[in-house]
Amino acid sequence: MDQNAPLSILRIRGMQVDTISICLLTAKLDDTKFHAGVPERHEDYLSKLTSQLYGMSKEHVRRxxxxxxxxxxxxxxxxLTPEHKDVRYEPLDAFESIINLSEEQARPRTPDGSFTLIDDRGYAALEGQSINRYIASLQRLMNRRLFVTLSGHLGLGPAGMMSGDTVAILFGGNxxxxxxxxxxxxxxxxGECYLDGYMDGEAMEGRDPSKDEWFGMV
Structure with a gap:
């Protein structure tokens, strides 16, 4: 941080890493009613929204x-998982069941109240793998929006972001x-964001110090 900057400006050293190309839908729900337990009435909304966002973002990310x-x-x-652990070690079964589920297919409930999802191949989701676990993690999607950068990376950022905004690393930030x-x-x-390929220090790999700059924020 530049200690000599005027009081009206916050100047922080960092570097630009990408530019926002496309912003997708913003997930909106009454925050006062949404929590990690995910009330039953929110499951359908989040499932449908996830499927819609999946189709939209897959058109722009070549993988x-x-x-x-x-x-x-x-x-x-x-x-992050519902327990705030690294989601990279989580299986994809519950998530992929949501994506594969068509609107015409039923979603029967098990005795414990969770969903047994039937994908388009006719297979039930793994026993004990509840859709609610993935849905619960989607609380971090609320009032935010997915975006795609010019270099083809997928991210999650503030609802107020726009195409043309810059993704930057501010030194000292997490x-x-x-x-x-x-x-x-x-x-x-x-605001802050989650950007695939730039988390956990990945953005600093191969960093060119000559591209560092001061960001004067007002």
Whole structure:
């Protein structure tokens, strides 16, 4: 942080890593009623929204289906399980059941109240693998939106972000951030984001210090 900057400006050292190309739908739900337990009335909304976002984002991210599924799974959960552990070690079965489920297929409930999903091949989801586990992780999707960068990376950011915004790494921060360029080389801070390929220090690999710059935020 630049200690000599005017009080009206927050100047932080960092680097630009990508630019927002496309912003997708914003997930909206009454926050006062939404929690990790996921009330029953929210499951259908989140399942349908997830399937819709999956189809929209897959059109713009060029990867194999398996690779894209893992990326989409991590991005929509912001990389965390309901217990706030690394989602990279989670199986994809419940998520893929949601994606494969067609609107015409029934969703019977088991005695414990969870869903038994039947995918388009006619197979039930793994026994004991509840859809509710993945749905519960989608609380991090609420009031945010998926986006695709110019380089083809999928991310999750603030609802107020726009195409043309910049993804930047601010040194000392824990995650990438969304900044909006203004006049006179100043920036508007939009918020933090989860961006595939740039988490857990990945953005700093192969860093070129000559591309570091000061971001003056107003």
């Amino acid at each position: 194999s289906t398996r690779s894209f599924n893992r990326t989409f799974f991590q991005v929509t959960t912001a990389g 995650v990438p951030y969304i900044l909006r360029p203004l006049e006179n080389k100043q920036w508007h801070f939009v």
